[in-house]
């Protein structure tokens with residue numbers, strides 16, 4: 001059974017979606033990274049394009065196999081980035097011309113304070129090595145601060161459940177802090193969320209109101225997130 005989307009409810013919209021995970025160099029051969037595969041972001045880009053939007057996918061270290069379907073889609077363009085700083089620069093530029101901005105990428109919170117020009121060796125280390133890290137700019141916060149009239153901004157949050165606090169409570173606090181129109185919150189753990197086909201998410205407004213709850217494939221989650229985006233957009237021009 002093939003289910004072909006015939007909806008074109010996103011036609012005329014310009015959309016930018018970040019996907020994957022940034023990498024921060026330590027020395028010429030090493031980096032700090034994370035486990036994001038980029039699948040959820042790519043699914044968001046593909047669903048948007050299938051529903052008629054013009055999409056820029058900003059991919060941070062997403063395997064070619066994962067971007068394959070997006071690269072051959074006529075309404076998806078792909079820009080590849082490496083570090084959080086590169087991602088930030090690209091997102092600011094693309095967001096300036098976009099109606100909807102989705103930050104699905106896992107952005108490194110810290111970068112190495114001083115990247116070594118040469119490969120760090122074990123000589124003289126005495127069995128220990130310290131790396132000094134400095135915080136990266138919050139890209140999403142910057143996009144929210146620069147938000148244009150009529151622009152919808154969506155953030156993602158991967159949370160590990162904490163004692164005495166539900167996933168949704170944690171998410172609501174982050175939603176208030178981030179100020180994005182929508183925050184898609186999913187639970188992650190050693191064996192949840194990353195590198196997997198399925199996902200389970202709640203979608204919250206900046207006020208912490210739950211507007212979506214979906215468990216399913218990353219494609220199904222992407223469809224549901226776009227439903228939330230269209231419902232949240234002030235004036236439907238379609």
Ligand code: CTP
Pocket residue numbers: 084103104105106107108109136137138139140141154155156157158
């Ligand atoms: N994000 C961002 N720039 C950063 C860090 C995160 O734009 N430097 C974005 C992510 O792409 C995501 C959202 O902010 O859409 C939430 O990311 P998350 O890591 O959950 O939030 P943080 O504010 O970094 O909080 P935490 O300390 O829990 O990691």
Ligand code: CA
Pocket residue numbers: 107108109
């Ligand atoms: Ca973070």
